[in-house]
Amino acid sequence: MIHFRSVFSDLNRRVSLGCCIFLGLDYDGTLIELVSSPEDGKLPEDIKFVLKTLMASSKVTPAIISGRSLQNVRDHIGLDNINLVGDHGVEVDGSLIRFIHPEAEKFREFLKRLIPNISSVVSQYPSALLEIKPYTLSVHYRLLSIKERKSLLSKLRNFLKPLLDKELCRKKWGKEILNIIMPFDWDKGHAFTLLVDEMKKKCPCKPIVPIYIGDDITDEDAFRVSRIEGYAVRVGKPKKNTLANYYIDSPDEVKSFLFDLCELVKDENTALFS
Numbered sequence: 001m002i003h004f005r006s007v008f009s010d011l012n013r014r015v016s017l018g019c020c021i022f023l024g025l026d027y028d029g030t031l032i033e034l035v036s037s038p039e040d041g042k043l044p045e046d047i048k049f050v051l052k053t054l055m056a057s058s059k060v061t062p063a064i065i066s067g068r069s070l071q072n073v074r075d076h077i078g079l080d081n082i083n084l085v086g087d088h089g090v091e092v093d094g095s096l097i098r099f100i101h102p103e104a105e106k107f108r109e110f111l112k113r114l115i116p117n118i119s120s121v122v123s124q125y126p127s128a129l130l131e132i133k134p135y136t137l138s139v140h141y142r143l144l145s146i147k148e149r150k151s152l153l154s155k156l157r158n159f160l161k162p163l164l165d166k167e168l169c170r171k172k173w174g175k176e177i178l179n180i181i182m183p184f185d186w187d188k189g190h191a192f193t194l195l196v197d198e199m200k201k202k203c204p205c206k207p208i209v210p211i212y213i214g215d216d217i218t219d220e221d222a223f224r225v226s227r228i229e230g231y232a233v234r235v236g237k238p239k240k241n242t243l244a245n246y247y248i249d250s251p252d253e254v255k256s257f258l259f260d261l262c263e264l265v266k267d268e269n270t271a272l273f274s
């Protein structure tokens, strides 16, 4: 893997040639450090400022692509009109497009019926948390001991097995999170592609450079598509089993990149990264 810093001069060149950047950003572990509860994690003011600046530029379109619900991510970010994706791609809102997966409401009804049973399993572990979102459920087990984790996950596997076998839902692992998602082939990668395609329609004369930055297993779907025409950037140390072709060390370094990008799009003739 290559450090993302090494592409800055290439990015600088492409912007100066008239390319526009579509910048997909995961939220937890990427824009902010990981938090123990989805109720936490307000976007810091300096990152809000930098995103606002990027939104005002004609050369960059940022989007936040999260596993949180759309409403949760909107409440924590506090930015109007930014492109947002919630529930692992199911809901999209913002200046480019408003979209909800056509099967989402049907799946929501299915989840409602599932909640009492899953809740009764998760509530046996006081440090575990069931995050109930409109179109996905997430079981957070970060604060559990190894023994408790094994026990909780074994109970959840048994409960979910018949539902997974009948393809009524899918499970997707995150960082110490088990997500229960729609059984259809739809994820952060599809939402990212949807947004890039909308941007291409909106700016047909300008080449688009897609960048996606994320830290988790669920971001691999977006890495798969962003690396084709652009950059797939994983937050964390370089590792083998990832579709990302670049890495960036930490959310702090993501923040530095956003500030550098602001400078870059302020004056396209200034070779800031060369």
Ligand SMILES: [Mg+2]
Pocket: 026, 027, 028, 029, 030, 214, 215, 216
């Ligand atoms: Mg993340």
